[in-house]
Amino acid sequence: MSLRYLTAGETHGPQLTAIVEGMPSNMVLDFEQLNFQLQRRQKGYGRGRRMQIEQDTASIVGGVRHGRTTGAPIAIVVENNDWKHWTKIMNVEPIEGTDEEKRRVHRPRPGHADLNGGLKYQLKDLRNVLERSSARETAARVAVGAVARQLLEAFGIKIAGQVIRIGEIEAPPHQLAVDEIIQLTEASSVRVVDEETEKKMEAYIDQIKGEGDSIGGIVECIVEGLPVGLGSYVQYDRKLDGRIAQAVMSINAFKGVEIGIGFEAGQLRGSQVHDEIVYDADQGFSRASNRLGGFEGGMTNGMPIVVRGVMKPIPTLYKPLRSVDIDTKEAFTAQVERSDACAVPAASVVMEHVVAWEVAKAFLEKFGGDSMEEIRANYENYLEQVSRY
Ligand SMILES: Cc1cc2nc3c(=O)[nH]c(=O)nc-3n(C[C@H](O)[C@H](O)[C@H](O)COP(=O)(O)O)c2cc1C
Numbered sequence: 001m002s003l004r005y006l007t008a009g010e011t012h013g014p015q016l017t018a019i020v021e022g023m024p025s026n027m028v029l030d031f032e033q034l035n036f037q038l039q040r041r042q043k044g045y046g047r048g049r050r051m052q053i054e055q056d057t058a059s060i061v062g063g064v065r066h067g068r069t070t071g072a073p074i075a076i077v078v079e080n081n082d083w084k085h086w087t088k089i090m091n092v093e094p095i096e097g098t099d100e101e102k103r104r105v106h107r108p109r110p111g112h113a114d115l116n117g118g119l120k121y122q123l124k125d126l127r128n129v130l131e132r133s134s135a136r137e138t139a140a141r142v143a144v145g146a147v148a149r150q151l152l153e154a155f156g157i158k159i160a161g162q163v164i165r166i167g168e169i170e171a172p173p174h175q176l177a178v179d180e181i182i183q184l185t186e187a188s189s190v191r192v193v194d195e196e197t198e199k200k201m202e203a204y205i206d207q208i209k210g211e212g213d214s215i216g217g218i219v220e221c222i223v224e225g226l227p228v229g230l231g232s233y234v235q236y237d238r239k240l241d242g243r244i245a246q247a248v249m250s251i252n253a254f255k256g257v258e259i260g261i262g263f264e265a266g267q268l269r270g271s272q273v274h275d276e277i278v279y280d281a282d283q284g285f286s287r288a289s290n291r292l293g294g295f296e297g298g299m300t301n302g303m304p305i306v307v308r309g310v311m312k313p314i315p316t317l318y319k320p321l322r323s324v325d326i327d328t329k330e331a332f333t334a335q336v337e338r339s340d341a342c343a344v345p346a347a348s349v350v351m352e353h354v355v356a357w358e359v360a361k362a363f364l365e366k367f368g369g370d371s372m373e374e375i376r377a378n379y380e381n382y383l384e385q386v387s388r389y
């Protein structure tokens with residue numbers, strides 16, 4: 001059975017729950033690191049008041065003893081601090097004439113899941129849709145991805161995320177290594193590597209927010225230290241680039257994904273796109289450039305994976321767009337809920353973790369065993385086989 005997970009829980013409910021199955025035994029699970037990743041997701045310029053209420057920490061309630069995985073399913077709980085403010089709204093039915101009725105959501109927000117969800121699940125209180133469609137769920141996905149990330153780190157695989165664009169402000173290109181990107185973006189409120197861009201992006205977000213509007217952007221994730229041959233060309237659902245694309249697209253508000261130079265490849269010639277193959281006795285086979293972002297044939301080629309995702313602007317607007325009341329069918333402006341103005345920096349952390357998950361899954365498919373010891377032996381044997389090729 002391959003690595004898998006499920007999450008459950010509502011944004012204003014008591015907690016988020018995740019179950020991870022298929023992690024090997026004897027992996028040291030660093031709880032501090034896991035919580036550090038959760039806290040990174042909460043930060044980022046442009047977030048709303050909710051992030052001041054939450055202090056995300058994961059409780060591991062299954063699958064780990066004495067700081068090591070046992071091979072059993074890992075159960076993770078992240079509590080919602082905000083639950084205490086929502087207990088009544090979440091528990092008491094919004095019957096006509098009651099106070100709770102006033103909190104019923106009936107004017108769907110364009111761009112959110114409200115209307116489609118209401119129609120599909122026959123729900124007249126759109127809160128039932130937004131509670132689960134909310135990106136609060138990405139806290140659980142980061143917790144799960146943080147476990148996967150620790151598995152990858154044990155084999156020297158590192159991941160960095162950075163913001164490339166927020167609206168009309170683009171970060172200048174650079175050639176920094178993953179370690180430097182990790183360090184520099186950590187100190188940045190918008191997760192860019194230089195202070196000048198950070199200041200410009202902050203001012204820009206302030207301006208958009210001041211106008212009652214929202215803004216999206218582009219984030220990039222780089223994975224370094226990979227062996228050649230994760231994923232496969234032999235079947236559509238084994239292509240790792242395709243699986244990563246799905247994972248990135250599944251992040252709330254993401255509307256596009258590209259690997260390497262991505263869409264730019266459509267306007268260049270073959271000679272300007274493909275990465276030439278070189279060989280060196282110490283390093284083995286490699287590529288002279290990495291325009292294809294670490295993939296050929298749905299398999300890693302040993303170069304860093306470079307994947308970008310575009311996030312649309314946040315749908316909830318303090319100056320709301322036109323909508324229709326689902327009760328009266330009359331034209332109204334959309335409901336205004338407390339909201340972020342920009343969550344691109346936070347989304348870059350989510351992206352790192354959904355990518356970590358897909359890479360870890362492919363890693364275990366290739367080197368899988370029940371314990372870390374077994375996996376390490378398989379991994380080293382394979383590296384040796386590749387070096388002898
Ligand atoms: C980290 C993060 C925070 C978000 N915060 C908000 C928010 O405060 N308000 C909002 O309306 N949408 C927010 N979104 C986007 C919505 O969750 C998303 O647009 C919605 O679920 C509909 O799904 P879709 O945009 O993928 O179609 C956020 C997304 C992410 C990744």
Ligand SMILES: C=C(O[C@@H]1CC(C(=O)O)=C[C@@H](OP(=O)(O)O)[C@H]1O)C(=O)O
Binds near residue numbers: 011050051054136339
């Ligand atoms: C709670 C999180 O993000 C939320 C995502 C979100 C949405 O509609 O997606 C709406 C907001 O929720 P609330 O209405 O409670 O302020 C964000 O704060 C989080 O990232 O942990």
